[in-house]
Amino acid sequence: MQTALFLSQLLNGLLDGFYYLLIALGLSLIFSLGGILNLAHGAFFAVGAYMAVVLTPYVGFFGAVLIGPVIVAGMGAVTERLLFTKFYRIDPLYSLLLTFGLAMVLEQSMRWIFGAAPLAYNIPDILRGQVFFGEFIYSRYRIFTIAVAVVVVAALWVLLNRTAFGRIVKAGIQNPDILGTLGISLRPYLSAVAAIGIGLAGLAGILMAPIQPVHPAMGGSVLVAAFVVVVIGGLGSFWGVVWAAMLVGLVKGLMGALDLTAWSLASIYLLMFLVLLVRPRGLMGERILRFE
């Protein structure tokens, strides 16, 4: 086994972690604040991808990257207003049913509008090509997606930790009742968080559209992966999701490095299993009072 290839696989896995981060953050946010298990997360990912296909002829790829997530976030806000509000204070199981149904409706709508056949969509010319660091090769397009992910995650961190908005959201995650006694209504924050979370899913979909087949069911594997990352990282923790995403990417990369690609997906489920056995709240999860 060549060292260069081994290291390449590990590095590739680590970089893959940014993909997992992008898809998991939105899911984590919505669950942490509202207690909603958004099983429609993968479906919004797919909506984002289709948004890319639809918008690009009009505003170009970069325009789609800017506008698409905003549109999907808008859909998220509407979803929150119309559907999520009734489910915040009750057993998370109900939100599972709700969002599962929503996922199916979204997927079938896309199938109805666009057909089940995948749509062709390409990397924009300006981002085609590869970069070489010695023996290591990586695609320019993926570097672009990582750059976008880093910017977005940094912006989110600033929002959550350096603004009044963030202070209230974090308080709402830890103990919403106290907020109520302080006279702060969480409702607009819940809408905002849902919009951001779902907008993030949409952004991930737009970024993945050039390198994955764009079809109505494309959200399925994304949803499972996002859940795994959120569970490993723990609820209510921003950095938990970040570290979990990197860890998941690394483990997957390790499978590639060890020539065990058949185990790539199984390995991350095994990882989740291990984490749940040893530390059920996740690596950095907060103990959320109402679930204990």
Place this chain on the structure above:
Amino acid sequence: MTFTRKMNRRSILRSGGALAMGALAAPSILRAQDGPIVLGHLTPRTGFLGPLGDYAVRGVDLAVEHINADGGIMGRDLQVLKEDSVNPQTASTKAERMIERDKVAAITGEISSSSTLAIGQVAERTGTVFFNTGGNSDTLRGADCKRHMFHVETQNAMYLNGEGFHFLNAGLVKGKKWYLPTADYAFGHDLLEGAKAFLKRNGGEVVGDDLVSTDATDFSAIMLKIRSAKPDVVALNLAGTQITGFLKQYGEFGLDFPIGGFGFDTQSAWAAGPQNFSGTWPSVWNHRIDNDESKAFTKAFTDKYGLPPENQAWSDYTALNIMAKAMTDIGGTDSKALIEYLEGGAKFDLMKNRQGYFNPSNHQLLQEVYAITALPESEVENEWDIFTTSGSVIGPDEPLEVLIKDAVGGTCSFDA
């Protein structure tokens, strides 16, 4: 007195029995003569094979339209109940329901080899004929064969041989290194086994055979390995949307080793787009085949749906036409009679140069196959015509059986 009473009782019983039988039989006799012929169709509409299922259903609808416009089957309307087979367990349940509750005369369809086996088992148990229109695994024609299951779709060996002949002629087999990314399920495993055997027979070397889970969407790890292994040929044993994803990422990483595959559907190429589609691939039928029947079918399909048919649509369309002809020729829908007829070498028009017939020892429809080659991006005029097709990969004088030579998957025996 006793004698008369006995006679009366017996004759009453007898006539009562006859009447009862008549009452039971009469509705079905009446139905048999006037009612529609109902067939069942199962195909995956969701999951990684969903896009192909879409084409399958379109093929079915067009066939029903054409067959009924032509007077139906033996003057009776053809009706097809269609369902999403989803996965092997659901396929099995739905097949049972179609047979037991809806009383379908036969079943056609399926694309996943695993679900095909599940339906085949139900068909065998219930004595219903099943035409497999999409499951390619050799094992279905070998160790898992069933007396009631017939295969309109080519088996892996036919694609292997077809594609193999192409690479042999291009000098890319003997002494050359091959990389074989493989889908981790029945279809993929079969293809891999067949590919390895083919390479062994012809002096080729396997330098990689990674298994990928069927819901994997990221192939970057394999791209890195391929680049490191520097093979002479990359041959995919993947299916459905995975072929598209792989081709997109193959282009993304700038790999340009000659590429092809032993499993293929035209739809995968269209989804990858002219920028990413490259290589030479096997094809049971494609819309660029140059003969009158194919052109007419393509035109009818395009007129109805606004896009050209791909091979899955052809397969389901053709299967229904074969079923219609078979039922007409035997004058009924009885399974035993159908099996005997199909095993007896009946010939069918397949929109190809030569007619096809079922191989009696494994129920595979023997037919010509083609090879399609991707056009360079600069020569592409529209989103559909992104490749050229060869003529039949075997000469007009070669027996069709040569295409199923060296199939893996065990031997077929129809007893029990």
